[in-house]
Amino acid sequence: MILTFVEHEAGVPEDTTLEALTFARDVADQTDSAIEAVVFGDEGPAVADEVGAYGVGAVHAVSHPDLDTYAPEAWGESVSQLVDELSPEAVIAPGSDRGHEVLAHTAAKRDLAMAANCLEVEAGDSYELTRQRWGGTLLEHARLSGETKLLSAAPNEISAEPADDGGEAAVQEFEPDLEESDLRVQISSIEESDEEGIPLGEARTVVSGGRGVGSPEGFDKLEELADLLDAAIGSSRAAVNEGWRSHDDQIGQTGTKISPKLYIPCGISGAVQHMVGCKGAENIMAINTDPEAAIIQKAEYAVIGDLHEVVPELNEAIREETGQ
Template identity: 65%
Template structure:
């Protein structure tokens, strides 16, 4: 059995979880195994219909109301106990902060190796893997040999793909033996962002601004461009450090990973940490006065010019009646 760790919002699996499910289903096919999933939270059982379209046969629902909010050690112990009883060949989690953290705890508690940020996996007696290292600047090839293999799928590297045959998963609550010490760390509240519009990680068009924007007020023209393209605005780490944009807008290794159809990078140099966050974009358009800037070499399209002149021209063109 291949077990997928699935995160969800109100019973709807998250996009990174669907990416991990796609990888997990490929491994299940390669090893002639069934595909199961483990979910947490009061609405976890509601994921069954969604997961059936990805070929999941059984949804293991953690049956403990204390697990309705995220507690990394408790969730990891729950997955570990499921591994003990079900003996899956592999556990696949999304390459999110939560997915990485849970599997790291599972590996530490069960003395199992973990391979994170996988780009490609070939199943056999041992697993041959390619994974991202050093913020995506290095691809490592490794062999994973363990009774139960723990791995996470690098975000935006596996396109979610539904199964050829839809299943009707059985929801199977499982009971747990958890100590209060497992809940030493837990989420006690979630504060919703007051930002309106399309979420950065879900936007099909992202307009990013860096130090070259010049200041917080100059983001207005980027907001206009994003609005006319039906997208949202992001920022480089430099702009966030200056206090021009909130951290939730940051794109990069220590910010959001995006995979839009189009990423328009305005006044951004293209440091490797930033490129880690935007390399999932289908197309990158860079606007920069420096033709030698790193992002100009990596972009699909480039405009050598002052963003304060180029962006208003784009806004004017997009604002004209057809």
């Protein structure tokens, strides 16, 4: 059996969880195993309604009187106790903040190896797997061994697909045996963001600037373009390091990952760390003075020219066309 860690919002599984379930099904098919899921919170039945279609036969709904919010160590301990009870051959989590955090606790508690951000698995006594390094710019072929294989599925890489023979998932309650120390870390409060505008990670169109913008003021015309296109504005790490933009705007391996329909990088050369952040973009339209720039090689559309000349004229043309 393969146990999958489900993240959900009010009973609706996150996209990365559906991807992880699809990934888990591939592994399960290879070893002729069943898929079951572990869910925290009171929404076990609601989650079961959703994940049955992905081939999950049973949902283990974890509840405990002292467990009413996210508590990474307690969750990791609970998963570990489920492993004792169910002896799954593998535990698979989405490659998210919580997925990695919970799985790492389980791994440490059981002294098991763990492989993060996997793309493919060839399951046997040990797992021959492909995983992401450098945020996905490099692939690693690795061997994962241990009594229970612990792995996360790389987010936004596997397309989530329901099973051909999906059905209903049964719900089984599970109450872990938790000590006070397991609960020492948990969410104490949640703060709402006061940021205005479209969040970068969710925007349908993104305009961004890099070293080629040249100054903080240089971003004014890009802001204008973003306004005209109802787009979010981003930047490269270089522009953040120069102090022109805040880190919240940074697109890349150590910044925000975007997946818009159109991405318009201006004056960005396209270092691998930046490309990792925008590989989810459907279309890239690069504006750059250097026809040899890496970003041009990876773009669908390219404009060879100085953004300081191109963007103001473009803004004018959009204003004329849309009457803004």
